[in-house]
Structures are given as structure tokens and as C-alpha cells.
Amino acid sequence: MPTTYDLVVRGATLIDGTGAPGAIGDLAVRDDTIVAVGNVPPGDTGREINGAGRILAPGFIDIHTHSDRTLFVDPTAESKIRMGITTEVFGNCGLSPTPCFGALLEEERRQWAKIGLQPTFGTMGEYLDRLTDNGVGLNVRALIGHAAIRKAVMGYDQRAPDAAELKAMCRHMAETMEGGGAGMSFGGITTPGTCAEIPELVEISREVARADGIVSVHLRNERERILEAMDEWFTAARETGARIQFSHHKAASPRVWGITAKTLAAIDQANADGFEVDLDQYPYGASSVGLHAMLPHWAFDGGPAALRARLTNPADRKRILDDLRGPNPSGNGSGIGPDKVMAATCLTDPSIEGKTLAELGAERGADPYETLLDLLLANELDIGGIYFTMSEDDIKAIMRHPRMMVGSDSYSQVIGGRSQQSKPHPRNYGAFARVLGHYTRDEGVLTWEEAIERMTSRPARKLRLHDRGTLAVGNKADLALFDPARVRDRATFADPDHYSEGFELVVVNGRIALDGDRMTGTLAGSVLR
Numbered sequence: 001m002p003t004t005y006d007l008v009v010r011g012a013t014l015i016d017g018t019g020a021p022g023a024i025g026d027l028a029v030r031d032d033t034i035v036a037v038g039n040v041p042p043g044d045t046g047r048e049i050n051g052a053g054r055i056l057a058p059g060f061i062d063i064h065t066h067s068d069r070t071l072f073v074d075p076t077a078e079s080k081i082r083m084g085i086t087t088e089v090f091g092n093c094g095l096s097p098t099p100c101f102g103a104l105l106e107e108e109r110r111q112w113a114k115i116g117l118q119p120t121f122g123t124m125g126e127y128l129d130r131l132t133d134n135g136v137g138l139n140v141r142a143l144i145g146h147a148a149i150r151k152a153v154m155g156y157d158q159r160a161p162d163a164a165e166l167k168a169m170c171r172h173m174a175e176t177m178e179g180g181g182a183g184m185s186f187g188g189i190t191t192p193g194t195c196a197e198i199p200e201l202v203e204i205s206r207e208v209a210r211a212d213g214i215v216s217v218h219l220r221n222e223r224e225r226i227l228e229a230m231d232e233w234f235t236a237a238r239e240t241g242a243r244i245q246f247s248h249h250k251a252a253s254p255r256v257w258g259i260t261a262k263t264l265a266a267i268d269q270a271n272a273d274g275f276e277v278d279l280d281q282y283p284y285g286a287s288s289v290g291l292h293a294m295l296p297h298w299a300f301d302g303g304p305a306a307l308r309a310r311l312t313n314p315a316d317r318k319r320i321l322d323d324l325r326g327p328n329p330s331g332n333g334s335g336i337g338p339d340k341v342m343a344a345t346c347l348t349d350p351s352i353e354g355k356t357l358a359e360l361g362a363e364r365g366a367d368p369y370e371t372l373l374d375l376l377l378a379n380e381l382d383i384g385g386i387y388f389t390m391s392e393d394d395i396k397a398i399m400r401h402p403r404m405m406v407g408s409d410s411y412s413q414v415i416g417g418r419s420q421q422s423k424p425h426p427r428n429y430g431a432f433a434r435v436l437g438h439y440t441r442d443e444g445v446l447t448w449e450e451a452i453e454r455m456t457s458r459p460a461r462k463l464r465l466h467d468r469g470t471l472a473v474g475n476k477a478d479l480a481l482f483d484p485a486r487v488r489d490r491a492t493f494a495d496p497d498h499y500s501e502g503f504e505l506v507v508v509n510g511r512i513a514l515d516g517d518r519m520t521g522t523l524a525g526s527v528l529r
């Protein structure tokens with residue numbers, strides 16, 4: 001005789017993800033499905049959990065991530081599970097491991113080698129098959145990167161595609177959607193996204209729109225020209241019907257603090273005009289992208305070898321330094337000084353991690369920007385970077401916006417596993433817990449119901465996940481139970497490798513991934529297509 005329920009949580013405050021007020025009640029699960037919500041009569045139950053004093057929410061959906069590789073080496077995704085995340089969307093900011101051909105294949109071979117693997121796939125469909133075979137601890141959706149498509153077809157050329165190349169890129173995009181991809185991401189501050197113009201982006205977006213996918217956009221500019229950078233995607237939405245998601249929305253320079261009043265109004269206007277435009281955000285005042293992104297775009301023409309040559313050639317080097325020191329540097333970090341840019345993960349020289357460019361220069365008795373170029377050359381151009389650029393007022397204004405979804409912009413990690421990198425941005429471990437603990441409980445920026453809606457039903461709607469994102473009978477049993485008094489992020493910029501606290505039960509497709517303080521190791525996630 002089978003039990004009536006496999007799992008029942010009793011007496012928790014149920015916050016169902018829709019934004020409706022929480023209420024005390026029970027929830028029951030059988031197999032991978034929620035089968036009762038509200039008052040669950042006593043019955044034959046595999047496992048009962050007392051939820052008194054706790055909040056029970058739908059498992060969180062992390063709509064902006066970069067776990068494309070780390071899930072293969074550490075599939076339990078502990079950093080995510082320990083902040084209640086049960087689904088994530090990777091392949092953002094123009095970056096993805098597919099289509100794994102041409103120049104991208106070369107680049108991916110180097111990247112995967114760092115975690116002891118090699119790519120054994122070409123298309124999105126093949127990649128998702130490998131991930132399914134490998135097993136994964138949470139549900140995943142994958143985007144394909146525009147930069148990845150461009151590298152596969154055109155290498156590192158900084159020019160518009162010809163007709164045949166554009167056709168080939170659109171074919172990769174269509175093949176991705178057929179293979180189960182969620183859409184396309186664009187990366188506007190790193191090459192070759194920097195050299196793509198509107199006609200190219202419109203044609204590729206058309207393929208995404210045809211399959212009802214999403215277009216996630218790391219804008220070309222998050223500073224003085226942010227409104228212009230948003231405009232080109234309103235054009236793409238108008239011409240193709242593509243559903244847009246602005247990534248990690250921010251005002252990334254003290255010179256434009258406050259401009260979020262205008263950017264958020266523009267998003268409201270686009271939606272009022274009948275287009276679907278949403279945004280995601282991580283709850284920190286600093287962004288993260290490799291330090292190479294500080295260099296002017298022209299320096300990347302021809303790929304990494306050409307860049308290295310320019311960093312040693314005196315005339316080019318001077319031109320790069322003039323740009324970095326000038327009043328309007330063209331790369332990332334414009335508008336902030338070298339004391340606001342910090343070296344993050346650097347596998348080849350961990351001694352520089354956690355130090356600002358100003359400090360690194362002072363240590364060497366050298367100019368901070370000269371030091372930057374020397375360090376890039378000495379470390380295979382591969383140094384993580386953290387940029388302290390944002391204001392709290394902007395962060396809170398964006399967080400309150402009704403179209404905001406929480407996205408960590410991180411990759412999953414397991415401390416002690418091969419996915420652990422020495423000094424990542426703390427968002428890898430703390431983003432969702434920080435929205436709940438710091439911004440919701442301590443600062444009162446959102447109510448619990450609002451915060452949870454931005455982590456559950458809203459991203460589920462964006463992703464067309466019809467059976468996730470709310471506590472409703474018939475939905476997949478993805479659940480997060482946490483203590484509202486204790487939930488908090490513990491990862492800091494100086495000392496990031498700490499999991500979040502306060503989560504006591506996390507369930508993925510009906511199976512317990514986090515049980516009290518213990519990871520069960522279950523790989524119950526689905527590769528969603």
C-alpha cells in the first residue's frame with residue numbers, strides 16, 4: 001500500500017509566489033508534484049516536516065547565470081541550492097559553449113581544460129544531452145550567446161557579416177531553438193558583441209521570436225549612453241516581436257547615478273506600447289567582468305594573439321593607456337578610478353586577488369594602468385575583475401520595479417570542488433539570500449511576498465514554465481523553506497567562499513536536495529527544453 005504523500009510540510013507561512021499575502025498552512029508532495037496546499041489532513045506520509053515559524057516558497061528561479069561549465073564538474077550546485085534556487089538559466093551575456101565550432105571550439109577547449117574536461121558536443125541539442133547524461137542537481141534552461149555564434153561563424157573579425165555569414169548565424173540560432181534552447185543572449189561590452197550592429201541583431205532575434213524564446217541583453221553601455229543602448233533593443237522588439245530581458249540592470253558610473261528613473265520609465269513605456277521588456281538584477285553595488293574588458297574595443301580585433309601583440313607594441317600600448325587614462329575611457333570601468341577596480345579570480349597568480357589596481361600599482365611602484373597591462377600579459381589575459389560603480393539609491397529603485405527579476409549573474413560552485421574559484425564575486429554564494437535578508441528583512445525595500453514573486457512566478461512566466469514558480473496543486477514540487485529571522489548572505493568581496501544561511505529544506509522535483517543543514521547529493525534536476 002503506497003503512502004498518501006511522500007512529503008508534507010506543516011504549519012509554515014506559505015508564500016505562493018504570485019505576490020498574494022502569505023498564510024499559515026500545509027503543503028503535500030507526491031512523486032514530483034505538489035498534490036495539496038492549505039490544510040492537509042493527517043495521512044500516511046513518507047516524511048513530515050514542521051514548518052512553524054518558517055516561510056515555504058516555490059523554489060527560486062535564477063534567471064541570469066553562467067553555470068554552463070561548472071554544473072559538469074560539481075552537479076549538486078551547492079552554492080545555489082543553499083540559497084533556495086531550484087532552476088537556473090545559463091548562457092548569458094553573449095557567452096555560451098555552443099555552437100562549439102570554429103574559433104569558439106578553440107576557445108572552449110582551453111576553458112574546459114581548466115576544469116579537467118573537453119567539449120564533446122557541437123550544437124545546443126548535443127550539449128543538453130551531455131548535461132542530461134551527467135545529471136544535474138537543479139533544473140536548467142540554456143541560452144546561446146550571440147558572441148559564441150559569431151565566433152563560430154566569423155572568428156574575431158570586427159566587421160559586419162556578409163549575407164552567407166548572417167545566414168549561417170541565423171541557422172545556428174534556429175538549430176539552438178530546435179535543440180531546446182531558451183533563446184539568445186547578447187554581450188555588448190565584450191568582443192565580438194561590441195562590433196555587431198542592429199541589422200545583424202534584428203535578424204538573429206527574429207529566429208528567437210519565431211520560437212517564442214527570450215533575448216537577454218547585456219547592454220553595450222550602462223553609463224552615459226545607456227538609454228541609446230536600450231533603444232536598439234526596443235527596435236529589435238518592434239521589428240521582430242522578440243521578448244527582451246535587460247540583464248543586471250544598473251547605472252554603472254557615479255556620473256549617471258539617478259539615471260535609473262529614466263531607464264525604468266523607458267521600460268514602462270515599451271511595455272505600455274505592447275512589447276515585452278523585463279529586467280534582472282543582482283543585489284550588490286559592484287559588477288564583475290574580466291579586467292580585459294577595461295581595454296578599448298579596437299584592441300581586440302583579430303583575437304587574443306593580436307591583443308597580446310598590441311599590449312607589447314609601444315605605439316599600440318600608448319594608445320591603450322591614453323584611452324584608459326583619458327576623460328572617457330571606452331572600456332568597462334569608465335568614470336571610476338583605479339582604486340575602485342579590484343582583481344578577482346586569477347588562477348595563474350592568486351597573489352593579486354582582492355587588491356585594487358591602485359594597490360597593485362603601488363606595490364610595484366608603477367602606474368596602475370601600466371600594471372594592469374603587465375598583469376594581463378603575465379596571466380593569459382585572464383583575470384577576474386570587480387568594479388565598484390553603483391549607488392544604493394539606484395539599486396533600490398531597480399529592485400522595487402515591478403518587472404524586476406532576481407538574477408545572480410553567477411556560476412554554481414561547490415566549496416572544495418573543481419568549480420571553486422579563489423575570489424569570485426560574492427553573488428555566486430549570496431545573491432538570493434541577500435535580497436531576502438538584507439534588502440527585504442533589514443532594509444524593507446520589498447515585502448517577503450514581493451521579493452519571492454521576483455524570484456519565482458515572474459521568471460517562470462518569462463520562461464514559459466507553466467508548471468513551476470507557484471505553490472499550486474499540479475505544479476512540480478520545487479520548494480524552498482527558510483527561516484525569515486536567520487536568512488542571510490555570508491559571502492563578502494574580501495572573503496567570498498561562504499554559503500548562505502537560513503535555508504532548511506530545498507526540494508527539486510519532489511526530491512530533497514537540502515535536508516536541514518545537509519546536502520543530500522541528489523541530482524533531481526531536469527534539463528528543461
Ligand SMILES: [Zn+2]
Nearest residue numbers: 093218247248
Ligand atoms: Zn553581463
